[in-house]
Amino acid sequence: MSDLPKPDEFLTGIDHKMxxxxxxNTPTEIRKGMYCYASNYKSVEIxxxxxxxxxxxxxxxxxxxxxxQQIIHEGFKERLxxxxxxxxxxxxxxxxxxxxxxCHFFIGTGDPKNMPVLRAELLRSIYRNDFxxxxxxxxxxxxxxKMTLDVLKEWWYYLFQCTECRxxxxxxxxxxxxxxxxxxxxxxxxxxGLNIDWIATPxxxxxxxxNHLGIQPHAFKDMLEFFVEDIxxxxxxxxxxxxxxxxxxxxxITPSGDVFADPGTYTCMGYMMLFHYLREKYGFDITWSTYAxxxxxxxxxxxxxxxxxxxxxxYAEAKRLGVKxxxxxxxxxxxxxxxxxxxxxxxxxxxxxxPVSPITGTKFENAKSTKMVHIAEFLADLIHxxxxxxxxxxxxxxxxxxxxxxxxxxxxxxxxxxxxxxxNVCNHFYxxxxxxxxxxTFCCGSGAGLNAGENMELRLAGGLPRANAVKYVHExxxxxxxACVCAIDRAxxxxxxxxxxPEVDTTGMTELVANALIMPGETKRETDLRxxxxxxxxxxxx
Amino acid sequence: xxxxxxLKENKKQIIKKWFDAVVETxxxxxxxxxxxxxxxxxxxxxxxxIEGIDGLFDQLCIExxxxxxxxxxxxxxIRIRAIQSFTPSKxxxxxxxxxxxxxxxxxxxxxxxxQFRDIETGIDQIALYGFDIYMKCREQIYEIRANEAKRISxxxxxxxxxxxxxxxxxxxxxxxxxDLDAENEESGAKV
Ligand code: SF4
Ligand code: SF4
Numbered sequence: 001m002s003d004l005p006k007p008d009e010f011l012t013g014i015d016h017k018m019x020x021x022x023x024x025n026t027p028t029e030i031r032k033g034m035y036c037y038a039s040n041y042k043s044v045e046i047x048x049x050x051x052x053x054x055x056x057x058x059x060x061x062x063x064x065x066x067x068x069q070q071i072i073h074e075g076f077k078e079r080l081x082x083x084x085x086x087x088x089x090x091x092x093x094x095x096x097x098x099x100x101x102x103c104h105f106f107i108g109t110g111d112p113k114n115m116p117v118l119r120a121e122l123l124r125s126i127y128r129n130d131f132x133x134x135x136x137x138x139x140x141x142x143x144x145x146k147m148t149l150d151v152l153k154e155w156w157y158y159l160f161q162c163t164e165c166r167x168x169x170x171x172x173x174x175x176x177x178x179x180x181x182x183x184x185x186x187x188x189x190x191x192x193g194l195n196i197d198w199i200a201t202p203x204x205x206x207x208x209x210x211n212h213l214g215i216q217p218h219a220f221k222d223m224l225e226f227f228v229e230d231i232x233x234x235x236x237x238x239x240x241x242x243x244x245x246x247x248x249x250x251x252x253i254t255p256s257g258d259v260f261a262d263p264g265t266y267t268c269m270g271y272m273m274l275f276h277y278l279r280e281k282y283g284f285d286i287t288w289s290t291y292a293x294x295x296x297x298x299x300x301x302x303x304x305x306x307x308x309x310x311x312x313x314x315y316a317e318a319k320r321l322g323v324k325x326x327x328x329x330x331x332x333x334x335x336x337x338x339x340x341x342x343x344x345x346x347x348x349x350x351x352x353x354x355p356v357s358p359i360t361g362t363k364f365e366n367a368k369s370t371k372m373v374h375i376a377e378f379l380a381d382l383i384h385x386x387x388x389x390x391x392x393x394x395x396x397x398x399x400x401x402x403x404x405x406x407x408x409x410x411x412x413x414x415x416x417x418x419x420x421x422x423x424n425v426c427n428h429f430y431x432x433x434x435x436x437x438x439x440x441t442f443c444c445g446s447g448a449g450l451n452a453g454e455n456m457e458l459r460l461a462g463g464l465p466r467a468n469a470v471k472y473v474h475e476x477x478x479x480x481x482x483a484c485v486c487a488i489d490r491a492x493x494x495x496x497x498x499x500x501x502p503e504v505d506t507t508g509m510t511e512l513v514a515n516a517l518i519m520p521g522e523t524k525r526e527t528d529l530r531x532x533x534x535x536x537x538x539x540x541x542x
Numbered sequence: 543x544x545x546x547x548x549l550k551e552n553k554k555q556i557i558k559k560w561f562d563a564v565v566e567t568x569x570x571x572x573x574x575x576x577x578x579x580x581x582x583x584x585x586x587x588x589x590x591x592i593e594g595i596d597g598l599f600d601q602l603c604i605e606x607x608x609x610x611x612x613x614x615x616x617x618x619x620i621r622i623r624a625i626q627s628f629t630p631s632k633x634x635x636x637x638x639x640x641x642x643x644x645x646x647x648x649x650x651x652x653x654x655x656x657q658f659r660d661i662e663t664g665i666d667q668i669a670l671y672g673f674d675i676y677m678k679c680r681e682q683i684y685e686i687r688a689n690e691a692k693r694i695s696x697x698x699x700x701x702x703x704x705x706x707x708x709x710x711x712x713x714x715x716x717x718x719x720x721d722l723d724a725e726n727e728e729s730g731a732k733v
Contacts, residue, residue, distance in 0.1 A: 026569075031627060033683075101575045101584070110587060110626055112571040262693045433583045453687045457625045460683070464622065468586035495690045499682060500621070 023118055024125070024145060028154040030057055033457030034109075036160060036450065039200030044193065046204040047306065051193025057156070062149075068192045069147050073130055075191045076123075079184055080131065086184050089176050090127045093120065099168040099178065104443050105161050108461030113158050116168035116178040122155050123185050156194050159185040161458060163447035164301070165406040170439050182448075187303040195302065199449035202298045206310055210293045211256035217290035223259050224288065227269045234531075236523030239276035241288055244321065248287035249358060251318050253372075254329025255296040257487030258508070264490040266529040267330055267508030271375070273517060274510065280520050282359045282387070286327065292317035295334035296487060300341075301449040308345040311337055315349050318371075325355040326372040330508050332447060332486035336411035338370050360385040374408070376417040376485055379513060383424045389518040394528065395426040396535040398481040400512070401473050402431070403466065403493065404441035405486035415439075418485050418509050425516040430477040436469035444484075446492030456495075463496030471501045482506050545657035546603045549644065553599060556643055560595050563639040564619075567632060587622055594619040598637075602664045612668055617675050624679035634672040640665055 035057055044052035055063045065071060080087045099116040101107065106114040113119070121143070128135025128144035135144030145151065164179040189195070202212030209216055215223070221243055231239050242248065254271065258264040278284035292314045299306035318326055328334060352371035355364040362381045364373045382388050402422055408414040415438045423429050436442050445462030473479040482493060482504055493506040515528045526537045549556065565576045565588070575585070582589030597615030601607050616637075623633035641662060648654045 033625075100571075101579060106572075107584075107586065108625075110568045110572045110576075112569050115571070435581065436583050453690060456683055456687055460625045464586055465583070468590070469583055472583070491690075491693075494693065495686050498686045498689065499679075 023113060023121070024140065026113070028113075028150065028157050030153065030157055031457075034161065034455055035157060035458075036196035036198050036452045036455050039195040039197040043197070043200040043204035044195060047200065047207060049193070049195065049200075049302075049306075050191055053193065055193070062153075062194070064152075064192050068152075071191050072126075072147060072152075072188055075188045076126070076130065079187070080127075083180075083184070085177070085180060089120065089178075089181055090124055090131075092174050093117065093124065093176055094174070096173065098171045098173060099176070102168045102171050103162075104165070104167065104445060104465045105163075105458070105462045108445070108464040109161075109458070113154075114161055119158055119162055120176070120178050120181045122151075122158060123181055126151065152194075155185055156189055159189065160196060160450065161462075163406070163443045163445070163450055163462065165443035165447060166410045167406070167440070167443065170410065183300075186301065190303055196449065196452075198452040199298050199301050203302060203306060203310065206294050206298065210289075210291045210313065212294055212296060212298060213256050213260055215256060215260070215293065217293070220256075220259065220290045220293045224268070224272065227265065227272060230529075231269055231273060234527055234529065235273070235519055235525060237273075237276065237519055237521060239272045241272050241275065242286070243288050243290055245287040246321050248321060249285040249324050250287070251292070251321055251323040251326045252286050252288050252329065253292055253295045253314055253326055253334075255331040255334060255487035256294045257296065257491055258329060259293075261487075261491050263494065263506055263511070263530070264487050264508060266511040266514075267490065269529050270508065270510035270512075270514030271329060273514040273519065274379075277388070277517055277519050278359065278382075284358060287321065287323070289317050289321065295328055295331040297334055297337045298449055300333050300337050304341075304345070307337060307341065311342055312346045315346055315352075318349070319351050324353040325367070326352070327375060327378060328372050329375050330485040330487065330490075330510060332405045332407035332488050333411075334407075335374060335414075336407040338372050339412040342370050342372075357381055359387055374412075374414065374417070376408075376414060376421055376509060379510070380417040380420045383421060388513075390425055390513075390516040391518055392425050392427050392516050394515045394525065394534050395512055396428070397528075397532070398426060398507075398512070399428040399430060399477060399479045400426045400481045400483050400507075401429070401470065401479045402437070403444070403470075403482050403484040403489060404437050405484050405489050406441060406443050406447060408485055409441050410439055413439075418483070421509055422483055422512060425512045430473050430479050432469040432473050436465065442466040442469065444486075444489045444492040445496055447488050451488055451492050459492065460496060460499050463492070464500065466493075467496050467500030470497065470504055474501055474504050480504055483509055483512060485509050543651075543653055545648070545654050545661065548647070548654075549599075549661075550603050552647060553603075556640075556647065557592070557596055557599055559643045560599070560640050561592055563643070564591055564595065564636040567628070567636060590618040590622060598668060599640075601668070602640075602661055607664055607667060609671065612671050613675065616668065616672055620672055620675040621679050624676055625683070630673070630676055634669060634676050637665060637669040637672055 038055050038057055041052040041054050051065055053063050095117060097117060103114055103116050125143055125145045126147050128142060129146055135142050138144065159182050162182040164182050166177060166179045169175060169177040169179065205214035206212050224241055228239055231237065258268040275284065275286050297307055297310045299310040314326065348369045349371045355367045355371055355373045357378065360381050364377060367373045400422060402419055404415065431437060442465040443462060444466060446459045450459065470482055480503060484490060484493065484506065485508065490506055490508055497504050497506065511529055525534060527533055565573045568576060576588040579585035579588060594615045598612065601612050620633060644658065644661060648658050
């Protein structure tokens with residue numbers, strides 16, 4: 001026998017067990033694939049945010065202002081005074097652990113510092129040290145610690161491993177919302193210029209041109225006109241959308257992701273077909289805006305102030321055009337901002353009317369103050385009143401499941417409307433397991449500005465719990481299409497599913513509606529919006 | 543005495559030992575969770591790991607290993623470990639833990655040693671498949687990054703040459719994955 005060690009002897013030499021240190025003593029290693037690039041300083045400058053400079057998270061020197069500790073301390077204090085909830089969240093956690101294993105990032109990465117309770121402890125440990133007497137006296141034993149550069153790096157690394165999805169808060173007996181803690185933490189980081197580019201540059205673009213991509217108004221219009229051509233090819237109908245029209249009844253706003261990224265583009269075509277249908281049948285009067293051309297609000301991932309700035313432009317445009325109310329497309333955090341923050345930030349929007357559907361007469365009571373109605377509610381109401389002529393069999397190639405996007409689900413409590421719409425336009429619908437949908441839904445893994453390419457491992461790990469449930473319905477029922485009502489989902493899920501369950505594709509709700517919608521005067525449809533043959537049309541195609 | 547038969551009879555406890563060893567490659571808090579939570583939707587890592595090693599174990603107990611089946615059981619586990627913070631050897635090395643566990647079962651019984659070599663060869667074979675899967679997963683991560691960049695810089699926009707941000711660059715969201723990497727590598731020093 002050879003003297004060479006056997007393979008397992010190599011391995012027994014390496015202790016496979018992890019070191020058992022408590023979290024405060026486990027150093028943070030910034031690992032490639034897990035973090036987003038630092039923001040381009042030009043974007044930070046445009047926004048007038050502090051400490052614009054080139055910096056690189058992998059280098060030791062983060063080029064911080066000399067008095068950064070003082071800035072963080074004062075910023076912390078200011079926010080404790082200003083936001084009661086923040087102070088309460090700092091004080092009342094009993095470390096029961098109910099939230100600990102509920103975060104998709106903990107579940108997927110296996111990194112204990114991604115337990116929501118520890119994410120909040122990042123800030124809480126400093127809070128104890130800086131703002132409580134007990135914490136000051138007891139130090140580490142009491143769970144307090146001083147703000148050092150290492151702690152700051154840990155903050156930055158882990159506060160950008162939270163998609164602010166709020167799943168953890170559903171399980172906390174005290175209702176502690178770790179997403180709010182992350183939001184505060186990121187706000188503090190922004191005070192000393194620690195931002196990420198996937199957030200800062202879109203905000204700078206949005207601030208200047210009205211959308212995250214920096215698409216100029218004429219280009220935005222050109223883009224929709226390309227869709228007009230595509231729709232005409234499929235249906236024989238010219239949908240002729242209207243832009244920036246003063247005096248229109250309703251303004252439509254959707255995330256720019258629907259305009260620029262597949263498969264959101266098909267959902268965008270769906271909106272255009274729906275509006276045309278409603279105009280022909282019922283004289284529905286709606287306009288797009290090339291200025292308020294973004295529903296998404298990356299300001300939400302930066303600071304309350306930035307969120308407010310971006311949100312206000314939608315209302316400014318509604319005012320300028322003199323519309324009655326706003327209809328909003330399939331977006332995630334746009335709705336969280338509208339539902340949770342808009343009213344106290346920029347509202348109430350008194351210059352608009354309380355939304356009433358001009359077709360059914362339904363009053364959207366829940367939008368009384370914000371004056372903005374969700375397309376799923378609007379569609380569900382139309383279908384309920386039998387106002388749409390539909391042929392669900394056109395979606396028969398799809399076995400559909402529905403992913404509750406975190407923000408519409410947990411941020412505004414919308415569970416039934418999208419399901420009702422989808423079940424009316426599709427014949428084959430299957431739910432994922434109960435502990436992965438509705439209020440317990442798992443995040444796509446890429447929200448809150450973490451949809452960049454460079455943090456792909458993080459995104460795939462965070463996407464695992466969702467994808468795992470998709471895999472289950474795929475294997476059990478043959479599900480091949482995952483529907484959602486969020487543009488970030490439509491960008492993130494195809495990527496995540498490509499890795500975990502490549503047999504399943506992603507769609508928006510309105511795309512499915514438009515496939516089924518029988519438009520007056522349309523030619524016989526042979527394909528769906530993606531150009532794939534409709535059921536029974538395969539031979540004609542050959 | 544037939545070793546494979548003994549293994550089959552003791553499957554439950556061997557699988558448990560193997561699962562515990564795999565799970566202990568994670569930090570202790572995580573390991574505790576992976577062991578405790580039995581719902582596969584609340585704990586996909588634990589669920590997929592147990593399902594996978596169970597299938598692999600059965601493969602070892604039959605006459606000849608079926609590469610397709612081995613891949614189908616191994617892939618979900620390695621797919622997960624390939625995106626977690628493991629080195630390649632740690633991502634795949636869990637397969638070898640089984641040797642130690644089985645050796646403990648055999649307890650130097652001279653009649654079983656010969657048969658144990660067969661099992662060892664099977665385990666080595668599985669580990670080699672594991673390395674293939676690991677490499678495939680890593681390559682796929684790069685591929686899907688590139689595919690995503692393509693999907694996001696929607697072709698019509700490219701056709702129209704419409705996208706410029708205020709700095710005169712393509713906006714951050716539309717960067718090619720490779721451009722972005724190159725840029726970032728320089729960033730600290732130059733931008
Ligand atoms: S808000 Fe979501 S991502 Fe953040 S800690 Fe809670 S569960 Fe995790
Ligand atoms: S569930 Fe609530 S109280 Fe319990 S550890 Fe989590 S945040 Fe603290």
